[in-house]
Amino acid sequence: xxxxxxxxxxxxxxxxxxxxxxxxxxxxxxxxxxxxxxxxxxxxxxxxxxxxxxxxxxxxxxxxxxxxxxxxxxxxxxxxxxxxxxxxxxxxxxxxxxxxxxxxxxxxxxxxxxxxxxxxxxxxxxxxxxxxxxxxxxxxxxxxxxxxxxxxxxxxxxxxxxxxxxxxxxxxxxxxxxxxxxxxxxxxxxxxxxxxxxxxxxxxxxxxxxxxxxxxxxxxxxxxxxxxxxxxxxxxxxxxxxxxxxxxxxxxxxxxxxxxxxxxxxxxxxxxxxxxxxxxxxxxxxxxxxxxxxxxxxxxxxxxxxxxxxxxxxxxxxxxxxxxx
Ligand SMILES: Cc1cc2nc3c(=O)[nH]c(=O)nc-3n(C[C@H](O)[C@H](O)[C@H](O)COP(=O)(O)OP(=O)(O)OC[C@H]3O[C@@H](n4cnc5c(N)ncnc54)[C@H](O)[C@@H]3O)c2cc1C
Numbered sequence: 001x002x003x004x005x006x007x008x009x010x011x012x013x014x015x016x017x018x019x020x021x022x023x024x025x026x027x028x029x030x031x032x033x034x035x036x037x038x039x040x041x042x043x044x045x046x047x048x049x050x051x052x053x054x055x056x057x058x059x060x061x062x063x064x065x066x067x068x069x070x071x072x073x074x075x076x077x078x079x080x081x082x083x084x085x086x087x088x089x090x091x092x093x094x095x096x097x098x099x100x101x102x103x104x105x106x107x108x109x110x111x112x113x114x115x116x117x118x119x120x121x122x123x124x125x126x127x128x129x130x131x132x133x134x135x136x137x138x139x140x141x142x143x144x145x146x147x148x149x150x151x152x153x154x155x156x157x158x159x160x161x162x163x164x165x166x167x168x169x170x171x172x173x174x175x176x177x178x179x180x181x182x183x184x185x186x187x188x189x190x191x192x193x194x195x196x197x198x199x200x201x202x203x204x205x206x207x208x209x210x211x212x213x214x215x216x217x218x219x220x221x222x223x224x225x226x227x228x229x230x231x232x233x234x235x236x237x238x239x240x241x242x243x244x245x246x247x248x249x250x251x252x253x254x255x256x257x258x259x260x261x262x263x264x265x266x267x268x269x270x271x272x273x274x275x276x277x278x279x280x281x282x283x284x285x286x287x288x289x290x291x292x293x294x295x296x297x298x299x300x301x302x303x304x305x306x307x308x309x310x311x312x313x314x315x316x317x318x319x320x321x322x323x324x325x
Contacts, residue, residue, distance in 0.1 A: 016267045018305045022086065029083040036087055039068045040094035048095035051219040055212075057101065057178070058219075066132040071106045075114055076130060085260040089308075092264025093271065097219030099261060104174040104220075105129075107254040109136030112183040115249050116196055118239035125181075125198065137176040139184040139199075139225055140247065143169050150244045153194050155227060157186040157237075164197060164237055166230040176201070176208040176223035183238070184227065185247055196241030197232050205230040259307070266304035273297060 022030060043064050051058050073079040073087065091099035110129050113122060113136075128134040145152035155168025166186050176182055184199045199206060208223040240246055274297055277288035287293045 016270055016301055016304055017308070018301065019309060021082065021308055025080065025083055025086070029079055032079070033083065033086055033090070036068060036070070037090050039064075040090060044091070044094040044098050048098070048219070051095075052097065053218075055214070055218045057097075057221050059178070061098070062132055062135070065102070070102060071130045071132065072110055072114065081256070085256065085263075088257045088260040089264035089267065092261045093268045095219070096261065096265060096268075097217050099264065100217055100220045101175060103254070103257050103261070104138055105132070105136050105179075107257050108138035108250060109175075109179075109181070109183055111250045111254055112138060112196060112238065112241070113198070115253070116238040116240040116246055117198075121198075121235070121239060134180040135175060135178065137173050137179040137182040137223075138250075139170040139173045139176065139182045141170060141172045143171045143224075150194075150248075153185060153187045153244075155184065155186040157188045157195055157197065159188070159190060159234075160231075162234050164232045164234065166197065166199065166227045166232060168227050170223075170225040170227075172211065173208070173223045173225050174220050176225055177210045177221040182208075182225065184225075185241070185244075186227075193242060194244040194247060196238035196247065198236040198238065199227075199230060199232055200236075203230050203232070263304060263307045266300065266307060270297065270300045270304055273300060 022033065025033065043061065047058055047061070069077075070087065070091075073084045074081055088099060088103070091102060110126075113125055113129060117125065125134070129136060140149055140153075142149060142152070142154055145154060155166065155170065158165045158167075166184060168186060170176075170182075170184065173182065179201060182199050182201060184197050185194050186197060187193070188195050201208065205228040207226045207228075209226075211222045211224060214222065274288070277293050277297060278286050280287045288297070
């Protein structure tokens, strides 16, 4: 189904892509995006508000997310960066929390493995990660190290024969209350460099406690992690994570998806405002028939569309024309 054949009266969302960036996608990508959009409208949007109110993650969604197969679309499935960005915007448009769950598992966690693990490690771990049999988290921030974590990582790693011993604390770690693995960044006391480790959350000495009373991203389960003499076999030290410069490679790539999240949130705001303005009648007419309201709707949409444009995330360095990844 190409964009040209889409029935605009039956879209799951109001179509906010006024510059038709979607038409830069291949026909296969357009079909896939329509499939994902339908999935989000069917499975995610209807449960989003309830999960938010309860502050709980819908674990029953994970097998469905596995089935729709969203992890690593560019590297593994050969889709373009533009496609990956539009998918992330659409996921955010349905629910920022679920998009963040995917952003952590796919971008930060899987991204760490894809960028920094050896081929042998990738072969051992990635199949279960791609299929969501293993859920991941990304443990960088610490109670005392936020913006300055590059130089301020206090969690330590000490080599001990064929193992590493990790000690310290991490804060705000998304997915970590239920994840199987966390990529933990820790400072090697031998050379003072930040290194990366794939830590099994079942290991003795590892604990993750949910951070309660959040006012934002309430469905995302953020945790305080404590590591007390956690013994990690050397095979689980990421081969290519040997200084914070390596960690930065992961952060650099995933910043793009943050821009796409902002696009998705603006489109969601437009969806809600537009729907209300069309349905709500005052003075015998829909609100949307008043020019003042139309002007506000146009402003939201204008900002959203310009966020997708040349100065926005649609055209990152290296380009993202169809097929170029
Ligand atoms: C919902 C949520 C999910 C998160 N998920 C994860 C995760 O999965 N994994 C993970 O590792 N981390 C995660 N984080 C942590 C996040 O990356 C940090 O919050 C972020 O790095 C900022 O650190 P901080 O909160 O300690 O703020 P601080 O560094 O203490 O900053 C506080 C304020 O001061 C400002 N500030 C700091 N330094 C400067 C400066 N030099 N100049 C001007 N202003 C400055 C900041 O912009 C900010 O407004 C998450 C955070 C949140 C809130």
